[in-house]
Amino acid sequence: MPVRRLPDNPSIEWLRKQAKTLLRRDSAALVAEFHPRPPQTLTLSDAQLVIARMYGFASWPRLKAHLDTVARHSRSPHLVEPADDLPAEFLRLACLTYGADYPGRTGEADRLLARHPDLATANVFTMAATGSAGALTDALADALAADPGLARAQGGPFGWEPLLYLAYARLTAPGDPVAAARLLLRCGADPNAGFLWEGLTSPFTALTGVFGGGEGDQPAHPHGPALARLLLEAGADPNDSQTLYNRGLGGSFSDDVSHLEVLLEFGLGTGTGGPWHRRLGPTIQSPRQLMREELATAALRGGPRRARLLLAHGAEVDGRGEHPAYGGRTPYELALLNGHTEVAEVLAAAGASADLPELDAFVAACMRADAAAVAAFGPEVLARALAAFPGLINRAAGLGKTEAVRLLAGLGFDVDHRQGSTPLHDAAWNDDVDTVRALIELGADPATTDTRFQATALGWAEHGGRHRVAAVLREAAHRREPSSGSG
Template sequence: MPIQRLPDHPSLELLRKQAKTLLRRVRADVPESRALVAEFHPRPPQVFRLADAQLVTARRYGFASWPRLKEHLVTVERYTRSPHLVEPSQEPWAEFLRLACLNYGADDPRRRQEAGLLLSRHPHLATANAHTMAATGAADALADLLAADPGAARAQGGPFGWEPLLYLAYARLDGPGRYVAAARLLLDHGADPDAGFLWDGLTSPFTVLTGAFGGGEGDQPPHPEAMALARLLLEAGADPNDGQALYNRGLGGTFSDDTAHLRLLLEFGLGRGEGGPWHARLGPALQSPRQLLRDELATAALRGGPRRARLLLDHGAEVNGLGGHPVYGGRTPYELALLNGHTEVAELLAAAGGSAGGSAGGSVGGSVGG
């Protein structure tokens, strides 16, 4: 039986109920429940107890133990933010930030226009605090503030409870700003290049890199200095295995065969390593770096991206690796390209050894977005 993905918004109470239900069904000798125990319990006991049911419940979701599963829920709660649900604020600087930043739930461009109008009427909002300085790219004012208070570089606050670097990456303003200089100042004073949040509790981190690249199901615009900002973050140690950024610029939203973001991420190690701090925090809820490459090649085949496919193959993507998202239907990239009429991609894959019904190496770990 395959490992299952945790449901959205998992609660400890729900999982406890699942374990108790499993306990009752095993004691009632229900075949399906007995099969779960045989599959996921390392040493099935003769007398099945609640602790055993909790262990099986944890392992069927990919966690080594019930305490590890509980720890995961605590982590999700710690990092969860719901920026799209934040109500208007009476504080002008907080309302400015609420309107100026992408929230991935209600990103009507008129909100950002309102932010611009608010700023034009009250220019002092740009330098109200570290969060507004970051969002407007007010590098000189930020330098003065950080010289006096270096800790402001990592202070969570504002309407979304974000660090300044997140406001910088998710802000979308028309006016000029020295964003890369401001980001460098924040990083030099201890800001985390892997800062991020879990959107409404979904276990696919929206990181600073995610914000810089933009994209997604609402076709959110990239940051005005997206590539320079992303390079700076990667040079500062941001992990390139950013599943949400890849989803937003690939499977989610309007597809483009542009490869600039992929080239940059591959340059800094996309598809390699352990997955960075977010993978350490969320474990089996996230896809492995290797699986991210499989998904990217599957997306190029599904959506028709010959430039992407060629680039990924050149960087070691498994030609017959299976994408983990349900939309791929367990099909190889070659099958996806053929079924969707993308002849050029199919030919590229076939030349590299692509076939129908290839490797079953694609795990279905935590899916991203969608």
């Protein structure tokens, strides 16, 4: 029986209840699998040991210590309320929070700083966020010279170290964040500084902040490349799982490999995983597994440059990612099923192969927009696919497969199919003008709302700053408005 993944931010009470349930039921199979010396009569301590080992921990005290570690490093920056204290409010607005980020938020911090320029040097945290070092001001250098311990102090609205405020700030005000970061590191700042967002055991590190990205498509730091290299040279571990997610599986996708190139240069996929791996143990993925996840992402989302780069650095061609989005598939299967022909060719050249079942082969043909191959399957397979995969057109739209969208609509797939969002929402969020135009031509209704926010595709585009698509959707909505006039 495989070790189970511990849920994010579990409580000790929940785990104790699991142990008591096991004690009452006395599950012999579970005890035999996870107890090193299965007793004839199970005690509560035995049940707790089984639960701990089931989640990958050697003992119940080790599991409890893990929960203490999570609690110690957990932060919820997106839940911090506005403050009357100006330095705290400035920092709250200036930094990415991954939950309360909205267009113009950091601009509010810029305006606050313009009205109160002394905020830049109010404390070590605002000095770090504004890059108050180097030629502009010696305030940060003076503060650290007086008290070097400030470089690792925790404070401000988020309870962060100064280096994190620097990495997550997105200000346009002039400053020298690279010089400020160098000064903080020289005075003892931790290059692996980070926090656990809501207890999520994928650390949001300084590197994570610098690289940006994520489900809200948060921007990278304006000095991102230089800051990332500085952090890595100072000892930041390149096996940064949240950076990889934010720039890969999470948010909009591009085949940009600049972040991977620098992480691979400094050892991504090798080593022990650094201090966060030591802290979080079996709940954090190994460097080897991170490489599997990245190759699976390249295959799922269509990144031939990523695939080539990862394979050249030792990624396993048939390694499976653990995230539910991969569905337990190999990278080659993912590339085929999502119509990423070039990625599939890269993987095949590296030795990958697959024998897809009939329905999967039909899906693959649809996603690569191979009309002749689709027709060869016949109406019975099409009927099964319509019943089994009604959201296939959503997938095609989200991946920018415009011709596949046209093919699927012609086969009877609903252009307004809602699985949370519609194909039009997914294409709009990606600022994919071609697919949005195709969907509108095929009859997609711009007035349809998603199920979570009750917003139209235009609402999504405006919220995400997708200005090109927003213009197309406004025009489409205008054309659909009933004309007024007297009869």
